[in-house]
Amino acid sequence: MATEIHAVRRETAAPATGRPAMPGLLALAVLLLVLIAAPYVLYPVFVMKVLCFALFACAFNLLIGFAGLLSFGHAAFFGGAAYITAHTVKVWGLPPELGILLGTAFAATLGLAFGALAIRRQGIYFAMITLALSQMVFFMALQLKFTGGEDGIQAVPRGHLFGVIDLSQSMSMYYTVLAVFLFGFAVIWRTVHSPFGQVLKAIRENEPRAISLGYRTDHYKLMAFVLSATLAGLAGGTKAIVFQLATLTDVQWQMSGAVVLMTLLGGIGTLLGPVVGAALVVTLENYLAASNLPVPVVIGVIFVACVLLFRRGIVGEIAARFGNKRP
Amino acid sequence: MSTIFGIPPQALFGQLLLGLINGSFYALLSLGLAVIFGMLNVINFAHGALYMLGAFVAWLLLTTAGIGYWWALLLAPLVVGAFGVVLEKTLLSRLYKLDHLYGLLLTFGLALIVEGAFRHFYGVSGQPYPIPDLLRGGQNLGFMFLPNYRGWVVVASLVVCLATWYAIERTKLGAYLRAATENPVLVQAFGINVPLMITATYGFGVALAGLAGVLAAPIYQVSPLMGSNLIIVVFAVVVIGGMGSILGAVLTGYGLGLLEGLTKVFYPEASNIVVFVIMAVVLLIKPAGLFGRER
Numbered sequence A: 001m002a003t004e005i006h007a008v009r010r011e012t013a014a015p016a017t018g019r020p021a022m023p024g025l026l027a028l029a030v031l032l033l034v035l036i037a038a039p040y041v042l043y044p045v046f047v048m049k050v051l052c053f054a055l056f057a058c059a060f061n062l063l064i065g066f067a068g069l070l071s072f073g074h075a076a077f078f079g080g081a082a083y084i085t086a087h088t089v090k091v092w093g094l095p096p097e098l099g100i101l102l103g104t105a106f107a108a109t110l111g112l113a114f115g116a117l118a119i120r121r122q123g124i125y126f127a128m129i130t131l132a133l134s135q136m137v138f139f140m141a142l143q144l145k146f147t148g149g150e151d152g153i154q155a156v157p158r159g160h161l162f163g164v165i166d167l168s169q170s171m172s173m174y175y176t177v178l179a180v181f182l183f184g185f186a187v188i189w190r191t192v193h194s195p196f197g198q199v200l201k202a203i204r205e206n207e208p209r210a211i212s213l214g215y216r217t218d219h220y221k222l223m224a225f226v227l228s229a230t231l232a233g234l235a236g237g238t239k240a241i242v243f244q245l246a247t248l249t250d251v252q253w254q255m256s257g258a259v260v261l262m263t264l265l266g267g268i269g270t271l272l273g274p275v276v277g278a279a280l281v282v283t284l285e286n287y288l289a290a291s292n293l294p295v296p297v298v299i300g301v302i303f304v305a306c307v308l309l310f311r312r313g314i315v316g317e318i319a320a321r322f323g324n325k326r327p
Numbered sequence B: 001m002s003t004i005f006g007i008p009p010q011a012l013f014g015q016l017l018l019g020l021i022n023g024s025f026y027a028l029l030s031l032g033l034a035v036i037f038g039m040l041n042v043i044n045f046a047h048g049a050l051y052m053l054g055a056f057v058a059w060l061l062l063t064t065a066g067i068g069y070w071w072a073l074l075l076a077p078l079v080v081g082a083f084g085v086v087l088e089k090t091l092l093s094r095l096y097k098l099d100h101l102y103g104l105l106l107t108f109g110l111a112l113i114v115e116g117a118f119r120h121f122y123g124v125s126g127q128p129y130p131i132p133d134l135l136r137g138g139q140n141l142g143f144m145f146l147p148n149y150r151g152w153v154v155v156a157s158l159v160v161c162l163a164t165w166y167a168i169e170r171t172k173l174g175a176y177l178r179a180a181t182e183n184p185v186l187v188q189a190f191g192i193n194v195p196l197m198i199t200a201t202y203g204f205g206v207a208l209a210g211l212a213g214v215l216a217a218p219i220y221q222v223s224p225l226m227g228s229n230l231i232i233v234v235f236a237v238v239v240i241g242g243m244g245s246i247l248g249a250v251l252t253g254y255g256l257g258l259l260e261g262l263t264k265v266f267y268p269e270a271s272n273i274v275v276f277v278i279m280a281v282v283l284l285i286k287p288a289g290l291f292g293r294e295r
Helices: A002-011 A022-041 A045-065 A075-090 A096-118 A125-141 A168-190 A195-203 A207-212 A217-243 A251-265 A273-290 A297-309 A313-321 B009-042 B047-065 B068-092 B101-122 B148-170 B173-180 B184-189 B196-215 B226-241 B246-266 B273-283
Strands: B136-138 B144-149
Touching: A002 B101, A022 A045, A022 A168, A045 A168, A045 A217, A045 A251, A045 A273, A075 A096, A075 A125, A075 A207, A075 A217, A075 A251, A096 A125, A096 A217, A096 B136, A125 A251, A125 A297, A125 B101, A125 B226, A195 A207, A207 A217, A251 A273, A251 A297, A251 A313, A251 B101, A273 A297, A273 A313, A297 B009, A297 B148, A313 B136, B009 B047, B009 B148, B009 B173, B009 B196, B009 B226, B009 B246, B047 B068, B047 B101, B047 B226, B068 B148, B068 B184, B068 B196, B101 B226, B136 B148, B144 B148, B148 B173, B148 B196, B173 B184, B173 B196, B184 B196, B196 B226, B226 B246, B226 B273, B246 B273
Parallel strands: none
Antiparallel strands: B136 B144
16 A cells, blocks of 8 residues: 555645645635636536536545545535435425535535445555445435435425525525535645644555554544545535436436546646636536537546546646645 | 245246346456456456447447357457457556556546447447347246256356466466566566566456456347446455455355345345445455455
């Protein structure tokens, strides 16, 4: 395992530790401005989709980029939360904020169970176990009564946030989603730059050494897994409210693959990479859906190209080119 | 006795046979995965797609060239194996010095490409493939009816699994292979062409998947999606068995197929997830897998 972690380190551009570097802050400020202005230029639902997937990819990246764990089952948390949120809001009549909260709590619980099992093995096995467990969630979503089988849960009311803000207005929905995204992003930022994040990076770099320094690495890995699953759930629950829909697509293994691609394309282990990757993949899917090209083939080709040619991803390559040196 | 545990014996044995058939495919596929993993340290995500490719090659041979089942049984694995050799030579071999996870990601991308391409051209609906004349009909065993073709699949996969085990564990070539798995540098120093062995191993592993695809074609319909759902179950099988031993992979494959069949009889709702539940239990009790060792 030690050698594997070494390889990850060499391939991923480590983010600024301690005080964030100036270019990073600048990029963040630009991103924030773009996101605030975006719905006036672009179709708001499209940007909301990008934001949901960006949060999902950031959550996934927390695990692979900072703890060195490749989960191939994150669709279970994203889709599972989407189902719970959709059900509680539509059938139980809960307000959207409570529905999202319950969905997120479900993802956290699921993350605790899956994480506890998966961290018993490492590397490739970890990926296979998470994939198999998430497939179990898929079959449950297919068979259980409340999930609606092939149809999923449709026509979920958006409702009123805190009983006041009418979310059926696309602008108020947009800024709610933006707030959720920024909250999730801030949590990840804070985690990565905290002592906890430093220990995670130490585990990624050299787990036996972290153990020898007295860290109970399994606890750290599990905590990272639960945090990642929780934020993936937050993204999934929000997505269910935005699209008023929870379907099998959300829990399918292709969804787990898509989030891996977003992160890989944007840059594993960079904070902004997953956001860029998610924006690109969602845009691409939108364009391809209108064309005659087979989507999975194009996605697969990008996957292969990323793995063979630029493993640092777009943001990782830019950071490596333009000096963002490791402090 | 007309029932066993309240189940008519016809239904029980019928499902057990179905389980044994599924188990044959689990065994063939997890055997290929284990052989490839042992040599390349790569988990071949494209295995399911190549299984599908095997079935499609057989179907295309029949529909376009009129070449029947028996030739397909020989030709399809060769085609799939050759395709695998090309993949290994051009793509996979660039990643050996990196983290093994990149091998997984690459083969995942390849699986998407192969599957997506077939979906694009042939749609998602299945194409029927006829059972060869020689194996039509069935035997009445007294307690159940055994279709000839299903019996053939079980026997054929058992023979292939045992032959592979024999070749790896009991022959000189197999000894080289095992030695190269342990220490490739030393084996290469003895003048054995290790890169060639790696390529050949990958080709052989995916040829097994192609063979499984041909065997499956008359039972399940030939469809672009036939591999992707199967491969995830096979991953669970591999986690349960551990990839340390060839025989272990085969035994786990058959065992889980049977168990799945039994679940279909007694609690059908859980039959899709029983393998995953067993995986979770095995991880709790013996994390390295039933036949595995920690690497």
